[in-house]
Amino acid sequence: MTEYHFKTPISEEDIRKLKVNDVLYITGTIVTARDQAHRRALEYFKEGKQLPVNLEGLAVFHCGPVVSKEGDKWVAVAAGPTTSTRMDIFEDEFIKNFKVRVVIGKGGMGKRTTDAMAKYGAVYGAFTGGAAILAAKAIKKVKGVEWLDLGTPEALWIFEVEDFGPLAVAIDSHGNNIFMDVAKNVEENRKKIYQKLGLQI
Amino acid sequence: MEIANVVENVAFNLIKQAVIYLPEDVKQALKKAYAEETSAAGKTQLKAILDNIELAEKYKAPICQDTGTIIFYANAGADVKHLDKIENALINATRKATKEVPLRPNAVDPFTQKNSGDNTGRFIPYINWDIVPGDTLELTVMTKGGxxxxxxxxxxxxxxxxxxxxxxxxxxxxxxxxxxxxxxxxxxxxxxxxxxxxxxxxxxxxxxxxxxxxxxxxxxxxxxxxxxxxxxxxxxxxxxxxxxxxxxxxxxxxxxxxxxxxxxxxxxCWAARRATARIHADGTVEYVTHKGRV
Structure with missing residues (x-):
C-alpha cells in the first residue's frame, strides 16, 4: 500500500504506477458527472461538439453536491460520491473519448469499466460514501458549473481541489478490481452462512 | 402560536438536526465497528466516516450530500386540533430546510425528469399517519438516502x-x-x-x-x-x-x-438519519432524539 499525491493533468505514465490498495490524493481540477451528464457528454462527442470543459488528464467525480450561492459565487457545502455502478454503461466510452485518468465514486464498477481502464490507462478511486464534508473541505473553489439545466445534482461542477482524498485505488490500470475480489470472497462465505443457518442452497 | 406555525418550526428543526447530527446510537455503533474491524481497507473507511461525522457537527453541515427523500411519520393524538393544517406545514418546512440548511433538491418528476428544486412534489414529502390516543403530536423525520x-x-x-x-x-x-x-x-x-x-x-x-x-x-x-x-x-x-x-x-x-x-x-446507509419531537397540547415541544441540538 503506497500513498500517492498527484496533480492534474495526470499523465498515463503516472496513472500506470498505481496498484489496487494504494491510496491517492489529488490536487488540481476534478469535474462531477452523474448519469445525465455522462449521457449528454457522449451525445456531444457523437455529434462532434466540444465539451464545455476539457477533461484530459483530469478526474471525473460521480457526485451530486449540495451547493449554495454566496453572492455570485457557488460554494460546495457537501460533496460525497454517488453509486458508480449506474455509470457503468457509459464509463468505457467516456474514458476512451475524453481521456480522464481517474474516476472517483463509491461502490465500484464492473468489468466493462475495468477493461477500459486497463486499455486506456485510468484508475477508479473509491471515496468513502457519505463522507461529504471530508470531500467538501478539500474543495478549495468552485471554478465553474455547466449544464445546470440538468438540475444541480446532475450538472457538471468544476472543482479546484487540494489533496482530495483518501481515494482507495479499487480498480487499477492493470485489470485488478478489489470489488470483484470481494465478490468472489462473498460467494465462498455464502456457503458457510447457509451451513450455519441450516439452509439449503 | 397557531399549530401550523409550531409544526412548521419543529419540522424544520427536525430536518436540520437529522441531516447534520447522527443519532447517538448510530454513532456508538460506528465507533464500536471501527474498534473491532480487522480489515485495513475497512478500517480506513470507518475512520473516514467517523472523521466526517465530527466535521459535519463542527461545521453544522449535512453529513452526506444526499440529504435524501424527506419522509415524515406522524403519530397524531386523536384530540390534537387542526390536524388538517399539518400536511401543509410539513411541506413548508421542507421547502424552508431545502433553502436554509441547505438540502440537495431530490424530488424529480418521473414523467418529465424535471427536478422541482425544493424537495416537494406529488406525494413528497411523504407523510405516514398513525392515529393514537391523547393530545400529543409526535413527529419523526427520516431523510432517506437514494x-x-x-x-x-x-x-x-x-x-x-x-x-x-x-x-x-x-x-x-x-x-x-x-x-x-x-x-x-x-x-x-x-x-x-x-x-x-x-x-x-x-x-x-x-x-x-x-x-x-x-x-x-x-x-x-x-x-x-x-x-x-x-x-x-x-x-x-x-x-x-x-x-x-x-x-x-x-x-x-x-x-x-x-x-x-x-x-x-x-x-x-450508515448515515441513518432520523429525528423525533413531541408537540404537546399546551404548545410545549420536546425534542426526543436530539436534545440540545436546536
Whole structure:
C-alpha cells in the first residue's frame, strides 16, 4: 500500500504506477458527472461538439453536491460520491473519448469499466460514501458549473481541489478490481452462512 | 402560536438536526465497528466516516450530500386540533430546510425528469399517519438516502419454507446489495401483511434505536442471527472487504394470508438519519432524539 499525491493533468505514465490498495490524493481540477451528464457528454462527442470543459488528464467525480450561492459565487457545502455502478454503461466510452485518468465514486464498477481502464490507462478511486464534508473541505473553489439545466445534482461542477482524498485505488490500470475480489470472497462465505443457518442452497 | 406555525418550526428543526447530527446510537455503533474491524481497507473507511461525522457537527453541515427523500411519520393524538393544517406545514418546512440548511433538491418528476428544486412534489414529502390516543403530536423525520433505497426489496416467499425462507431472502438481499447501500448498513426486515405492508413495516423498523433489540425474545434471536450472518459475508465497510457489513437488524411482522408469505428488506446507509419531537397540547415541544441540538 503506497500513498500517492498527484496533480492534474495526470499523465498515463503516472496513472500506470498505481496498484489496487494504494491510496491517492489529488490536487488540481476534478469535474462531477452523474448519469445525465455522462449521457449528454457522449451525445456531444457523437455529434462532434466540444465539451464545455476539457477533461484530459483530469478526474471525473460521480457526485451530486449540495451547493449554495454566496453572492455570485457557488460554494460546495457537501460533496460525497454517488453509486458508480449506474455509470457503468457509459464509463468505457467516456474514458476512451475524453481521456480522464481517474474516476472517483463509491461502490465500484464492473468489468466493462475495468477493461477500459486497463486499455486506456485510468484508475477508479473509491471515496468513502457519505463522507461529504471530508470531500467538501478539500474543495478549495468552485471554478465553474455547466449544464445546470440538468438540475444541480446532475450538472457538471468544476472543482479546484487540494489533496482530495483518501481515494482507495479499487480498480487499477492493470485489470485488478478489489470489488470483484470481494465478490468472489462473498460467494465462498455464502456457503458457510447457509451451513450455519441450516439452509439449503 | 397557531399549530401550523409550531409544526412548521419543529419540522424544520427536525430536518436540520437529522441531516447534520447522527443519532447517538448510530454513532456508538460506528465507533464500536471501527474498534473491532480487522480489515485495513475497512478500517480506513470507518475512520473516514467517523472523521466526517465530527466535521459535519463542527461545521453544522449535512453529513452526506444526499440529504435524501424527506419522509415524515406522524403519530397524531386523536384530540390534537387542526390536524388538517399539518400536511401543509410539513411541506413548508421542507421547502424552508431545502433553502436554509441547505438540502440537495431530490424530488424529480418521473414523467418529465424535471427536478422541482425544493424537495416537494406529488406525494413528497411523504407523510405516514398513525392515529393514537391523547393530545400529543409526535413527529419523526427520516431523510432517506437514494443509494440504500435502490437495494430495498420485497418478495413473495413460499409459505412452506417458513422462517428459513425469510433468512435466505435477507442474506441474498445483503449479498446482492453488496457495496451499493454504503455499508455498514442497518436492515429493516418484515414479513407478513401483504407486499405493501411488509415493505412499510420494514422501512418503519429502521427508526428503532440500534441498542434496543425486539422485546419478543424469539424475534430478538432472529435479529441477532441475521446480524451475524450478514456480517459473515465479508462485504465490509463500503464494500471494500471486512467484517462490518451491518450495524443492526430490526425485524417486524404482521399476520399473513395462508397462501402468501410477503417479505421485505429495507436498507439504511450508515448515515441513518432520523429525528423525533413531541408537540404537546399546551404548545410545549420536546425534542426526543436530539436534545440540545436546536
Amino acid at each position: 443509494g440504500s433505497e435502490n437495494v430495498c426489496t420485497t418478495g413473495m416467499l413460499v409459505p412452506g419454507e417458513g422462517i428459513n425462507g425469510l433468512k435466505k431472502f435477507v442474506i441474498e438481499a445483503v449479498i446482492k446489495a453488496g457495496s451499493q447501500p454504503c455499508p455498514p448498513t442497518i436492515l429493516g426486515v418484515a414479513m407478513g401483511g401483504g407486499s405493501d405492508i411488509a415493505i412499510k413495516l420494514a422501512k418503519k423498523a429502521l427508526l428503532k434505536p440500534l441498542n434496543e433489540p425486539n422485546p419478543n425474545p424469539e424475534i430478538a434471536k432472529l435479529e441477532k442471527e441475521l446480524y451475524e450472518a450478514a456480517n459473515m459475508t465479508g462485504i465490509g465497510p463500503m464494500g471494500l472487504g471486512g467484517k462490518t457489513t451491518v450495524l443492526g437488524v430490526h425485524v417486524e411482522y404482521a399476520f399473513r394470508h395462508p397462501a402468501s408469505f410477503p417479505a421485505a428488506v429495507a436498507f439504511n
